[in-house]
Amino acid sequence: MNFETLTSIDNATYLQKKEIADFLFTHLDQYGDRHEDIMKCLDYALDSAKNRGGYAILAREGRDIVGATVINYTGMDGYIPENILVYIAVHQNQRGKGTGKSLMQKAIEMAKGSIALHVEPDNPARKLYEKLGFTNKYLEMRLTR
Numbered sequence: 001m002n003f004e005t006l007t008s009i010d011n012a013t014y015l016q017k018k019e020i021a022d023f024l025f026t027h028l029d030q031y032g033d034r035h036e037d038i039m040k041c042l043d044y045a046l047d048s049a050k051n052r053g054g055y056a057i058l059a060r061e062g063r064d065i066v067g068a069t070v071i072n073y074t075g076m077d078g079y080i081p082e083n084i085l086v087y088i089a090v091h092q093n094q095r096g097k098g099t100g101k102s103l104m105q106k107a108i109e110m111a112k113g114s115i116a117l118h119v120e121p122d123n124p125a126r127k128l129y130e131k132l133g134f135t136n137k138y139l140e141m142r143l144t145r
Contacts, residue, residue: 001060001066001099002060003102003103003106004060005055005057005106006020006056006057006058007046007054007055008046008047008048008052008053008054008055010046012056017039017042017046020056020058020065020068021035021038021042023068023089023091024038024087025038027090028087028089031120041086045070045071045086051075052075053073054071054073055070055071055107055110056068056069056070057069057106057107059090059094059099059102065091066090066091067088067091067094067099067100067103068089069085069088069089069104069106069107070085070086071085071086071107071110071115072084072086077113080116081113081115082111082112082113082114083112083113083114084116085107088107088125090103100125104128104129104132105132108132115134
């Protein structure tokens with residue numbers, strides 16, 4: 001397995017972003033979002049405009065993506081974590097083999113500052129996040145319109 005990183009300086013093409021979005025849409029299972037929302041996240045992460053940006057890390061076997069994570073910069077240094085892990089997914093054939101852990105470790109290594117993430121209470125990945133040092137400091141509440 002090899003790892004590939006995309007940042008704003010890589011000028012990712014629409015097809016590269018679509019490949020990642022297709023993978024995430026398929027492998028996020030019940031924790032996923034609409035395809036167009038995943039594309040918006042990738043547009044933000046891979047944009048070089050000020051107060052935008054982030055990165056995507058892909059795990060590949062040959063040419064196939066077997067795992068992916070996307071981190072967005074928040075632009076809120078100091079009072080809210082500087083980074084938010086928006087998506088992480090591993091192909092079901094790779095689960096339990098350390099792919100998710102490797103992706104997380106690489107994402108943490110690349111991050112400048114703190115990282116926030118949202119995880120459903122019943123998501124099995126929660127245990128991995130806790131082992132890597134993530135804590136549950138707040139109860140998130142949202143007003144959705």
